[in-house]
Amino acid sequence: MRLAVAVAVACLSIVSLSVASDVEASIKKQTDIPAQGLGPALEAFAKDRDFQVVYRSEVVGTLQTRGASGNLTPKEALTQLLRGTDLTFTFLDDKTVTIIPVPSTSSSDASGAAASSPSVQPPAPTNGDGKTQEGKRGFLDRFRLAQVDQGTPSSSSLVENKADQPSQRKPEQLEEVIVTAQKREERLQDVPVPVTVLNADELADTSQVNLRDYYLTVPGFSVTPGYSATQDLSIRGITTGGFSTPTVGVVIDDVAYGNSTATETNIVPDVDPGDLARIEVLRGPQGTLYGANSMGGLIKYVTIDPSTDGYSGRVEIGTSDVYNGAEPGFNLRGSINIPLSDTLAIRLSAFRRQDPGYIDNPVLNLKGVNEAEAYGSRFSLLWRPFENLSIKLSASYQDTKQNGVSEVDNSSVPGYVGPPLGELQQNYIAGVGGFDKTIQAFNANVNYKIGGIELTSITGYNINRLNDTLDYSYYLSQQTESLFGVKATPYADFAKGDDLSEEIRLSVPIGQRLEWLVGAIYRREDLDDDDWTYGSNPTTGQILGESVNFGYAINRYQEYAAFSDLTYHFTDRFDLQIGGRETHINEINYPVSVTGPLTDYFYGAPSPYVIPSLKSSSDTFTYLATPRFKLSDDLMVYLRLASGFRPGGANQVGLGITPQYNPDKTYNYELGVKGDFLDHTLSIDASIYYIDWKNIQFELQNSVGFPYTGNGGNAKSEGVELAATAKPLRGLTISGWVDYDDDVLTQAVTNSPDYLPDGARVPNTSRWSGNLSVNQEFPLGNGATGFAGAAARYVADRLGLFVPPGPRQEYPSYTRTDLRAGVKYETWTGTLYVNNAADVRGILNGGIGYLYPYAFVVVQPRTIGVSLSKSF
Numbered sequence: 001m002r003l004a005v006a007v008a009v010a011c012l013s014i015v016s017l018s019v020a021s022d023v024e025a026s027i028k029k030q031t032d033i034p035a036q037g038l039g040p041a042l043e044a045f046a047k048d049r050d051f052q053v054v055y056r057s058e059v060v061g062t063l064q065t066r067g068a069s070g071n072l073t074p075k076e077a078l079t080q081l082l083r084g085t086d087l088t089f090t091f092l093d094d095k096t097v098t099i100i101p102v103p104s105t106s107s108s109d110a111s112g113a114a115a116s117s118p119s120v121q122p123p124a125p126t127n128g129d130g131k132t133q134e135g136k137r138g139f140l141d142r143f144r145l146a147q148v149d150q151g152t153p154s155s156s157s158l159v160e161n162k163a164d165q166p167s168q169r170k171p172e173q174l175e176e177v178i179v180t181a182q183k184r185e186e187r188l189q190d191v192p193v194p195v196t197v198l199n200a201d202e203l204a205d206t207s208q209v210n211l212r213d214y215y216l217t218v219p220g221f222s223v224t225p226g227y228s229a230t231q232d233l234s235i236r237g238i239t240t241g242g243f244s245t246p247t248v249g250v251v252i253d254d255v256a257y258g259n260s261t262a263t264e265t266n267i268v269p270d271v272d273p274g275d276l277a278r279i280e281v282l283r284g285p286q287g288t289l290y291g292a293n294s295m296g297g298l299i300k301y302v303t304i305d306p307s308t309d310g311y312s313g314r315v316e317i318g319t320s321d322v323y324n325g326a327e328p329g330f331n332l333r334g335s336i337n338i339p340l341s342d343t344l345a346i347r348l349s350a351f352r353r354q355d356p357g358y359i360d361n362p363v364l365n366l367k368g369v370n371e372a373e374a375y376g377s378r379f380s381l382l383w384r385p386f387e388n389l390s391i392k393l394s395a396s397y398q399d400t401k402q403n404g405v406s407e408v409d410n411s412s413v414p415g416y417v418g419p420p421l422g423e424l425q426q427n428y429i430a431g432v433g434g435f436d437k438t439i440q441a442f443n444a445n446v447n448y449k450i451g452g453i454e455l456t457s458i459t460g461y462n463i464n465r466l467n468d469t470l471d472y473s474y475y476l477s478q479q480t481e482s483l484f485g486v487k488a489t490p491y492a493d494f495a496k497g498d499d500l501s502e503e504i505r506l507s508v509p510i511g512q513r514l515e516w517l518v519g520a521i522y523r524r525e526d527l528d529d530d531d532w533t534y535g536s537n538p539t540t541g542q543i544l545g546e547s548v549n550f551g552y553a554i555n556r557y558q559e560y561a562a563f564s565d566l567t568y569h570f571t572d573r574f575d576l577q578i579g580g581r582e583t584h585i586n587e588i589n590y591p592v593s594v595t596g597p598l599t600d601y602f603y604g605a606p607s608p609y610v611i612p613s614l615k616s617s618s619d620t621f622t623y624l625a626t627p628r629f630k631l632s633d634d635l636m637v638y639l640r641l642a643s644g645f646r647p648g649g650a651n652q653v654g655l656g657i658t659p660q661y662n663p664d665k666t667y668n669y670e671l672g673v674k675g676d677f678l679d680h681t682l683s684i685d686a687s688i689y690y691i692d693w694k695n696i697q698f699e700l701q702n703s704v705g706f707p708y709t710g711n712g713g714n715a716k717s718e719g720v721e722l723a724a725t726a727k728p729l730r731g732l733t734i735s736g737w738v739d740y741d742d743d744v745l746t747q748a749v750t751n752s753p754d755y756l757p758d759g760a761r762v763p764n765t766s767r768w769s770g771n772l773s774v775n776q777e778f779p780l781g782n783g784a785t786g787f788a789g790a791a792a793r794y795v796a797d798r799l800g801l802f803v804p805p806g807p808r809q810e811y812p813s814y815t816r817t818d819l820r821a822g823v824k825y826e827t828w829t830g831t832l833y834v835n836n837a838a839d840v841r842g843i844l845n846g847g848i849g850y851l852y853p854y855a856f857v858v859v860q861p862r863t864i865g866v867s868l869s870k871s872f
Contacts, residue, residue, distance in 0.1 A: 029452060029509070031072045032185060033081065038063040041081055042099065049074055055099035059087065069178045070186040071515060073572050079633055080187075083680070084173060172727045173680040179280050180302065182565075183254070183289055183517065184507065189674055192577070192628045192638035194219075194283040194687050194721060200276035205867050206820055206833040207320055207331060209353070209374075210270040211299075212844070213835070213860075216793035216816065217771060218281045219721045219739040221297075224764045224845050225857045228405060228468040229435045231268050234765065235283050236691060237717045237743030238296030238666060241763030241801045242699040242849075244709065245646045249286065249294030252301045253394065253443050255460030259497050259525055260292050260557055261587065261649045269301075269439050269464070272398065274316070274333040275349040275378050277304045283721070284689065285644030285668045287622035288579040291521065291561055295644030295666040295693075304335075305392065306345035306382040312337045313872050320865030322356045323839055324424050326368025329356040331867070343384045350377040358861055359408060363418060363427050364539065369404030376439075388449040396441045404433035405470070406857055407846065413854035415474065423841075424861070428471040429488040431541025435468035452509040462499040469493070472533055474852050476547070479598055484535030484544040493531040500524045517565040517579075527555040533598070548596035551611070558586045559647070565624075577626040582619070585647045589614040614650035616660045635675035642668045646697055651708040661709045667692040682726045691717040698749060698756075698802070713749035713756060718742050731777035738770040756802050764845065766796040766813070780823065788821040795842065801849030809849060814842030816859060827871045835863040 033044050038060050046053045051074065068080035078089045078097065088102045177188040181195045188195060196218045208214040211231065215223040224232040224241065232241060233248040250257045250268060257269055273279075279301055286294040313336035320329045335349035352375040357368025376398030383391045405428070411421040418427040440463040448455045470491045473480070477487035505519030532549040536542060565579035592611040599607035624642040631637065648662040672687035693715040700710045723737035743765045749756035775789035793816045800809030817838050822831035839862040846856030 029072065030184065030454070030507070031068050031070060031077045033065075033068045033077070035065060035067040038065045038081070038085060038087075041065045041067065045077060045081060049077075050095065052096045053099065054092070054096065059099065059101060063087070066176055070190055071184070071567075075572075076633060080176070083176065172730055174676065174683050174725060174727055179278075180254075180300070181280055181282050183505065189634065189676060189683070190636065192626045192636070192640060192672065193286075194670075194672060194685065196221075196281045196283070196723070198279040198281070200273040200278055203273040203279075204316065204333065205318075205822075205829065205831045205869065206818070206835065207318060207329075207353075207863070207865050207867070208835070209272055209331075211268065216769075216795065217773075217791075218283075219723055219737045219769070219771075220283055220719070220741055221281060222764055222766075225406065226845065227470060227851050228433075229400070229402070229437045229466055232764065233268060233296075233299070235281075235297030236689070236719065237741050237762045237765040238691065238693065239762060239764060240696060240698050244699045245649070245697055246293045247296040247646060249290050249292075249298040250301075251290065251298065252396075252441055252462075253303055253445065254300075254458050254503070255441070255443050255462065256291070256501060256523065257441065257462050257499070258293075258464070259499070259527055260523075260559070260647055261525075261527070261555070269398070270400070271301045271439075272333075272351050272353075272374070272376060274351045275303055275335055275347075275396075277302045284640065284670060285622075285642045285666045285691070287644035288563055288581045288624045288642065289565065291563075291581065291583060291622075292559060292585070292620075292645060292647050295646055295664075303378070303380065303394065304347065306339075306347040306380055307337055308339045308342055308345045308382070308384070310337075310339060311872075314869060316867055316869035318865055318867030320356065320863055322358045322863045323861035324358045324360070325356040326358075326360075326371065327356060329354045329865075333869075345382050347380045347382075348378070351375065356863075357403065358424060359404070359406060360425050361404070361427065362421070362425055364430055366404075369426070369433065370402060370406040371404075372400060372402040374398065374400040390447045392443070392445040392447075394441075394443045396439075398439045400435075400437045402435055404428070407852075407855040408858060409852075410854050410856060413847070415852070416854040426855070429473060429490065429536065429538040429541070431536065432469040432471045432490045435466060438463070438465040440464070454507040456503075456505050456507075458501075458503040460499070460501045462497075464497045464499075466493070466495045470851070473538075476533060476598075479601060480533075480535045480547055483547055483597055486535050486538065486544060488536045488538035489533055489547070490536050490541075490543075491531065491533045493529070495530075496528045498526045513569045515567040515569075519563050521559070521561045521563075523557075523559040523561075525555075525557040527553075527557065529553045529555075532596070546596055548598035548602065549594065551592035551594045553592045554590040556588050556590075557647075557649075560584045573630045575628050577624065577628070579624045581622045583622070583645075583647075585618050585620070587616045587647070587649050589650045614659055616648055616650040618648045618663050620645045620647075620663050620665070622665075631675075634677075634680070635673075637671075637673045640668065640670040640672065642670075644668075648697075649709065657708045658710055661697055662695060662711050664693065664695045664697045664711065667694070681728065683724065685723045686721065688720045689718065693717065696749075713745055714747040715743065715745045715762060717762075733775045734773070736770065736772035738768075740768055741765060742767060760802070761799050763801050764798055764811075766798050768794070768796040770794045784823055784825040786821070786823050789819070791818045792816070793818075800845070800847055803849040807848065809847030811843045811847075814840050814859070816840060816842065829869045829871075831867045831869075833865055833867075835865075836860060837862060 033041050042053045063085050065081045068077045086102050087099055089097050089099050091097050177197050178185055179188050179191060179195055179197060181191050181193050188197060203214055211223045212225055215221045220236045222234045226232055232239060235248055238247045245261055282298040284297060286298045290298050316333040318331045331353035333351040337347045339345040355372040357371030359370045360367050361369050378396040380394035407426055408424055409421055409426045421427060442461045444459040446457040472489045472491040473487055476489040480489040481487050501523040503519060503521045505517060508516045510516050530552045532546055534546045535544040561581055561583040563581035567575055567577040569575040591613050594603060594609045595607045599609050603609045622643045622645060626638055626640045628636060628638040643665055645663050645665045650660050651657050668689060668691050670687055670689040675684050695711050696713050696715055697709055697711055700708055719741035721739050725735040727733050743762035745756055745758055745760045748758045771793045773791035777785055777787045780786045796813045798811040816836050818835045819837050820831060820833040836859060840859060842859040844857045847853060
């Protein structure tokens with residue numbers, strides 16, 4: 001099968017070398033023209049396409065363009081450049097185009113039809129000698145010619161297009177969004193993948209800085225907080241819950257972050273939005289372009305690049321208060337862009353924040369035990385020594401400390417021991433529940449373009465560390481009491497992950513209809529973990545002795561992968577994308593020595609017990625095939641067949657533990673449509689999908705409750721997603737989505753003490769969810785603009801973790817409502833927000849199957865805050 005695919009791809013490449021374009025206007029080419037004055041943008045277009053662009057100086061004047069980006073035909077590029085300018089274009093011949101005003105809607109052409117969007121229009125009438133009928137001035141007196149050899153830039157100044165002034169009452173259009181979902185810049189509207197883009201500034205202004213704060217804005221996306229600093233991410237219900245290998249990939253500037261296997265260091269980064277350009281969330285398997293762990297989808301954090309255009313920056317300060325909070329929170333952010341020359345610029349940013357705690361421990365007389373502090377900084381450098389070469393270096397650091405777990409205990413649930421508790425309270429022994437999580441990321445991105453060929457090198461080195469403690473008294477109180485005379489049993493863990501990766505990819509146009517992306521990736525992860533349990537004084541935290549030390553575990557993961565992606569344009573409307581990726585993975589667990597009096601309890605052997613070295617390896621092939629048809633420049637339908645996988649690995653040997661587990665895979669079958677309607681005031685993104693999940697990896701437990709990973713059973717995820725955004729009136733934006741997702745096992749899991757029947761629902765996944773937001777901007781006078789908005793987010797009922805035959809934990813449905821309002825004046829923005837305005841107690845995790853059956857994680861209570869920011 002793999003050989004056949006490889007031969008087919010090679011044959012397609014060879015045949016395409018002889019294919020020539022039938023029509024110049026159908027030739028696609030990668031286009032990257034930034035937002036700027038329209039005059040310079042047209043000159044850049046002319047130089048790039050070897051065109052002549054003719055226009056009257058007063059017509060273009062000081063108009064601005066949002067730019068053009070993506071793999072575009074000349075018509076598509078010009079349409080993007082002229083969007084929102086009230087100008088259109090016409091081809092005089094294959095290499096000459098003229099820019100003219102769109103005729104008034106009151107005037108008609110020869111057939112009586114009114115002109116509308118940019119399209120091929122008749123040229124201005126002339127007398128046949130190069131002079132217009134309007135007067136005697138010649139062609140060169142009336143027009144400006146943007147030619148390939150033209151070296152003088154347009155004198156356009158950065159003056160806002162009059163059509164965008166508030167005094168003009170024409171309907172507003174939706175902003176065009178550029179993404180890199182397929183490892184190249186494209187219009188979001190053109191990407192045949194369901195993608196949601198989150199605005200980082202809006203997240204920062206409303207203090208939604210963690211994934212659990214804003215995941216409800218993305219269809220089919222779920223974030224389930226786990227023990228301590230862990231959290232389980234899933235998209236379209238691809239999850240088994242618990243502490244398992246990730247099913248959602250995470251990349252920061254195209255560098256994979258987080259560990260690829262189920263280890264203690266598998267910590268999902270909550271990147272502060274202060275220095276982000278945007279967050280892209282891709283739904284459905286992305287295994288061909290992004291490799292392991294993206295079997296459900298992918299999160300892409302895209303940071304802001306330094307700019308040589310000029311000095312700029314942003315500062316922000318804010319404070320917030322939460323219901324039942326011990327003290328207010330605060331946040332400080334700042335960033336600055338410094339051009340050092342015409343080719344070199346740096347960007348610096350830093351932040352510090354305190355998230356207020358709202359859970360109390362009345363037994364220890366502690367308030368706000370889950371208060372957290374975070375701080376970090378980032379440095380980036382961009383150097384363009386030549387026009388076609390760019391080098392970007394960056395380094396970032398983020399540290400988050402939390403004093404206690406964000407869990408509330410229900411004292412009426414069987415298993416709880418202690419005095420009765422009220423709302424937002426917990427009862428854990430002293431000195432446990434806190435964590436310290438550190439994230440470091442170092443990137444070097446090199447991009448070189450020559451002609452239509454683009455070579456990219458991405459080098460990354462990431463470090464993540466976690467120190468945390470938990471209360472294991474529920475499980476080991478009897479054993480601890482027999483050793484130390486107390487029941488208090490803290491569990492402590494130190495984990496560290498070092499991740500080195502290198503990706504090299506080449507984008508090559510072959511002939512005039514074929515685009516070829518080919519690349520290779522190497523990734524090495526070193527995972528260190530040291531954890532132990534001990535006895536302590538329950539009220540002071542004084543350590544009385546160690547009961548078991550699970551040893552210093554060292555794990556090395558190595559991944560080698562090569563991928564190829566081909567897009568063939570049969571016409572300027574229809575194309576076919578096919579791709580494949582071959583991945584080879586080696587993993588080794590080095591010997592571990594377990595010591596302490598409870599060694600026999602866990603491993604059935606006296607201390608010291610040596611776990612031998614274990615090795616595993618696997619080869620996995622993933623693919624994608626996507627035919628795409630553009631009904632128009634703004635309406636597209638596509639089919640998508642794609643696969644994804646999680647790597648296999650090795651387990652620590654113990655009582656009843658299998659030494660190795662295998663990869664599992666997802667196969668996605670999807671029909672999607674994207675379109676802009678009503679003169680770009682309405683946007684639709686809809687898809688229907690079926691995902692087949694094979695040989696699922698589950699978190700299992702041996703006879704004494706020790707966790708390990710195994711395979712068994714199959715599942716399906718089938719659903720419908722519909723998202724829409726509209727600007728029906730000036731200043732008014734309405735957006736929303738609805739998602740139906742049915743995720744169940746299609747084959748029973750019988751090789752586990754936790755027997756899982758056919759038809760069992762996947763954990764922590766709602767069948768129905770939805771989001772509706774409304775935002776209105778309005779003039780306040782004297783140049784100030786006000787804004788107000790509300791968002792309602794609904795999550796239907798869910799079931800908790802898989803457990804042995806018997807009832808599973810049920811999580812009721814809930815609706816969270818967020819409000820915000822504020823004022824913008826010149827470069828200042830002030831925002832007042834209320835998150836979870838109705839103060840609902842939606843349950844996110846906990847109960848039966850959780851670490852403690854009486855503990856639950858709930859939505860953060862009502863939070864009121866204010867922020868003030870200034871850009872310069």
